[in-house]
Amino acid sequence: MRLTKKERQSYLSQALEQNPFLTDEEVAKKFHVSIQTIRLDRLELGIPELRERIKHMAEKKFDHVQSLSPSEVIGEVIDLQLHKNGISLLEIGLEHVFERNQIARGHILFAQANSLAIALADWKVALTGNASIRFIRPVQLGEKCIAFATVAEAHDSRLHVGVQTKVQEEIVFQGDFEVYRVSDDRGN
Amino acid sequence: MRLTKKERQSYLSQALEQNPFLTDEEVAKKFHVSIQTIRLDRLELGIPELRERIKHMAEKKFDHVQSLSPSEVIGEVIDLQLHKNGISLLEIGLEHVFERNQIARGHILFAQANSLAIALADWKVALTGNASIRFIRPVQLGEKCIAFATVAEAHDSRLHVGVQTKVQEEIVFQGDFEVYRVSDDRGN
DNA sequence: CTCATTTTAATACCTAGTCCTAAGTGCTAG
DNA sequence: CTAGCACTTAGGACTAGGTATTAAAATGAG
Known part of the structure; x- marks a missing residue:
């Protein structure tokens, strides 16, 4: 045997x-x-x-x-008030982490926040302009990230959105996004 | 019948x-x-x-x-000098763009730059701390993005990396990343 | 050696087919 | 009216990759 x-x-x-x-x-x-x-x-x-x-x-x-097509929506938007605030949920899965250490890759958290910020804008075409972000602590496989976005400033064609992502009340990511509107057929 | x-x-x-x-x-x-x-x-x-x-x-x-696990490597690193500079190439495909207008989602460009910045660090575990970024012009489906990264400052456990992404000599994205080292078993 | 575990075997049955032959149906043109 | 053709249905034999069950071997441990 x-x-x-x-x-x-x-x-x-x-x-x-x-x-x-x-x-x-x-x-x-x-x-x-x-x-x-x-x-x-x-x-x-x-x-x-x-x-x-x-x-x-x-x-x-x-x-x-x-x-969802792979890149289309990262995270699940569970609450949304246009031009005001929104919440998105993302559970870190195997496809989001570095193999070596099971820590979520930075751009995943960024993508969740970015997607949410863009969803907040009630525009046909909205894109991210500037952003400044901070990864406060590493996020591990399996953790559930809740991103809270609030609009800080709203103009005609520009939105300033602040996003805080938490895992169980602990802030893991913070970002400020400037989202702008595009006049449909390409523009800007 | x-x-x-x-x-x-x-x-x-x-x-x-x-x-x-x-x-x-x-x-x-x-x-x-x-x-x-x-x-x-x-x-x-x-x-x-x-x-x-x-x-x-x-x-x-x-x-x-x-x-390719969707998030693992975004972009193809074609040149890399550890702690100095690197180049990464990414052709924008259908899976990277908004359906509506065929413009690349912000986090895709971010992911390319972020991956490259992290690749520059010769550390077992490297993570992104802060970043500040600017999306200069929208990138369309099919365009080839070349990200150039250069290390601005190098410390023991921290690296400042500047990334410029170009499409045919035109700058489309710019970012500054602060990458830090983690002492293997989780840390920070 | 004996007992329990583990492995193999044998049999009937299942689904969702393929491939083939044959027969039935409906309609049209001579 | 009927022969011819396209289309449809039926039936039987066979397939892969199983399940489920029962039973017989082989093997190792006490």
């Missing part, structure tokens, strides 16, 4: 995570055991069969594509 | 595009024809079976996730 049951099962879940397209037969050969053993393993580990795995992936992708 | 063959086939491809998870049986009921008819239709239209459709979707998603 090569591996113990536990070892095999741990390798199995790894392998399927890395390549979900493997059939039971293929992994069975890899581990030099019978198909049935692999199936028992999957059963115990609660890993669904190939087709279900694939289906779930496809469903996720489908949801994703339907709901 | 409800629909002609052509009509049915056109609705069929539409329906499957909109919801690729439909089985032949389900659409057969929808169109009040037999399963065989639907299968003939798919054959003629070159539409693969449910499982293949789903698999292809999953594969696409998989490729995506494998190649």
Whole structure:
């Protein structure tokens, strides 16, 4: 016997995570055991069969594509009063962090704040002009960031928005954004 | 007979595009024809079976996730002298722009500059502290952004980096980043 | 040696198909 | 009216990649 049951099962879940397209037969050969053993393993580990795995992936992708294109909205706007204030929520996931240390990349927090600031402007086309920002403490994987934006100054075609992002009452990010309006067909 | 063959086939491809998870049986009921008819239709239209459709979707998603996690590297670093200067290239694609007007979202340019600034620091863990930035002109879909970063000040654990992003000699973005070092196990 | 765990085997069944042959339906042109 | 054609439906055989169940081996530990 090569591996113990536990070892095999741990390798199995790894392998399927890395390549979900493997059939039971293929992994069975890899581990030099019978198909049935692999199936028992999957059963115990609660890993669904190939087709279900694939289906779930496809469903996720489908949801994703339907709901938000990757860069379109970072964070979920949960409250918004145009030209006044807004709140956006973002849970830091694996796709947001440095692999090495599980700390959220700066531009993710920036993107959340920036998106919110732009959403505050009730203009067809709004862009960011200047911004000055401060990353106060690193944000870890899994933390929920709540960005609070308030309009400090409002002009015809310019908005000054202050954004504070907190994790559990603790400020982690602060930024001032100057958002300006574009006259539709390109402008500025 | 409800629909002609052509009509049915056109609705069929539409329906499957909109919801690729439909089985032949389900659409057969929808169109009040037999399963065989639907299968003939798919054959003629070159539409693969449910499982293949789903698999292809999953594969696409998989490729995506494998190649670049959306936030990991924004822009391609083409030149880098640690603690001195660096250059990064980014071609604005569909995934970077507002749908409405094909202008690159601010945080994309920020992300490119931020990634480059952090790459300049030869530290295991480097994070952005403060930054002040200026979006000088909107960047359109398809434009190639070249970010030039130079270190203005270098201390033990802090780096001041200036970044200028240009599209064909024209400055579109400017930022000053303060990058700081973290003593490995979390720190700061 | 014996007992429990682990592994393998064998069988029936499932879904969502493919591929193939055959037969039925509806309409049109001679 | 009927032969011919396009279209539709039906049926059977086979497929992959399983589930679920039962049963028999193999193996290791006490």
